[in-house]
Amino acid sequence: MSPKKQLHVRLDETIVKNTKVCAAFADRSLQDYVAEAIVSYNKSKMSFLYDANKKSEHFKFIDLFAGIGGMRIAFEELGGECVFSSEYNKFSQQTYMENFNEMPAGDITLIHEKDIPDHDVLVAGFPCQPFSIAGVSKKKSLGNEHGFLDKTQGTLFFDIARILKEKRPKTFLLENVKNLTSHDEKKTFRIIYDTLTNLGYDVYYKVLDGKFYTPQHRERIFIVGFDKMVYGGENIFSFPEPGKVSKPVKSILDLEVDSKYTLSDKLWQYLQDYATKHRKKGNGFGYGLVDFNGITRTLSARYYKDGSEILIPQGRGNPRRLTPRECARLQGFPENFEIPVSDTQAYQQFGNSVVVPLVKEVAKNLIRAMGIKEPSNCEKSEKWRYN
Numbered sequence: 001m002s003p004k005k006q007l008h009v010r011l012d013e014t015i016v017k018n019t020k021v022c023a024a025f026a027d028r029s030l031q032d033y034v035a036e037a038i039v040s041y042n043k044s045k046m047s048f049l050y051d052a053n054k055k056s057e058h059f060k061f062i063d064l065f066a067g068i069g070g071m072r073i074a075f076e077e078l079g080g081e082c083v084f085s086s087e088y089n090k091f092s093q094q095t096y097m098e099n100f101n102e103m104p105a106g107d108i109t110l111i112h113e114k115d116i117p118d119h120d121v122l123v124a125g126f127p128c129q130p131f132s133i134a135g136v137s138k139k140k141s142l143g144n145e146h147g148f149l150d151k152t153q154g155t156l157f158f159d160i161a162r163i164l165k166e167k168r169p170k171t172f173l174l175e176n177v178k179n180l181t182s183h184d185e186k187k188t189f190r191i192i193y194d195t196l197t198n199l200g201y202d203v204y205y206k207v208l209d210g211k212f213y214t215p216q217h218r219e220r221i222f223i224v225g226f227d228k229m230v231y232g233g234e235n236i237f238s239f240p241e242p243g244k245v246s247k248p249v250k251s252i253l254d255l256e257v258d259s260k261y262t263l264s265d266k267l268w269q270y271l272q273d274y275a276t277k278h279r280k281k282g283n284g285f286g287y288g289l290v291d292f293n294g295i296t297r298t299l300s301a302r303y304y305k306d307g308s309e310i311l312i313p314q315g316r317g318n319p320r321r322l323t324p325r326e327c328a329r330l331q332g333f334p335e336n337f338e339i340p341v342s343d344t345q346a347y348q349q350f351g352n353s354v355v356v357p358l359v360k361e362v363a364k365n366l367i368r369a370m371g372i373k374e375p376s377n378c379e380k381s382e383k384w385r386y387n
Contacts, residue, residue: 301348324339
């Protein structure tokens with residue numbers, strides 16, 4: 001039995017008199033009656049805290065700055081229902097539509113927060129922009145905001161903040177580049193952290209590496225938040241612990257690849273000369289030839305330019321780029337994920353995306369902390385079945 005603590009409150013005299021009458025009618029002491037009344041009220045407002053065995057199996061989420069839906073796949077695989085998505089890039093919208101049969105809403109800065117459906121989890125892989133207070137001009141006036149929201153205006157993070165403030169989802173999961181924590185002498189991350197906590201959320205963050213889930217060194221920061229009014233400020237979340245490094249890169253490569261992915265003599269010579277020049281200067285810039293039994297460097301959105309960060313050796317011939325399908329595998333996308341765009345667009349899309357199995361592991365811990373039961377294998381989405 002937990003120890004008792006006293007709670008001192010001041011009440012209007014009329015309320016005290018009425019409470020005494022009710023306590024006498026219920027044949028309780030005033031103290032016992034008030035204690036039972038508080039417990040009863042709390043149960044009605046926060047019933048999930050009083051029934052550990054009662055777990056919801058479904059939850060709703062929104063997918064902001066959705067890209068091609070990597071984070072959506074992870075949450076759908078865990079039983080979530082996406083009730084709203086937003087993505088600005090028209091080519092990413094095309095890929096999203098092809099795979100989810102849903103055209104994401106466009107520019108989030110033009111969508112009023114009141115028009116977004118209610119949801120349990122806000123999911124966003126938001127871009128990192130410079131934070132500036134001076135000279136800010138929003139496309140849509142949202143009234144005269146004061147305090148913490150002032151500091152984020154002019155950035156896309158502001159749109160996350162205003163949606164959190166209006167819709168009050170129970171939790172959120174944000175993803176960004178590792179350097180977010182050090183940007184502008186750590187001022188950027190401090191503004192983000194303070195904004196989220198001032199909105200009433202307990203915030204957790206950690207840099208995680210995708211190499212434990214796919215054969216790619218890819219460090220990204222994940223930020224998770226829980227509404228204090230719902231979860232009582234309890235320390236209920238932890239990030240997944242990394243296991244062994246993933247299968248080697250050879251496991252995601254095709255046996256036969258079109259010759260168009262092989263570097264031309266001119267481009268291959270340029271990359272070698274460029275690497276030599278910087279090596280003489282003591283810099284580490286240069287191409288990266290893959291060790292078939294190891295992992296790759298980080299796939300970037302610029303991969304379409306020359307593929308220099310991840311090149312596949314081909315014996316005595318010139319190395320080749322990854323194919324778009326191999327890029328999809330490197331990011332952990334399911335094999336049945338459709339790629340309806342050009343190679344150039346596909347490289348940018350996968351380079352901007354997430355390591356899906358890593359997001360899924362973070363999402364597992366998030367929904368467990370919410371008290372949501374993870375679906376069994378037979379209940380998981382057939383479309384995005386990983387195993």
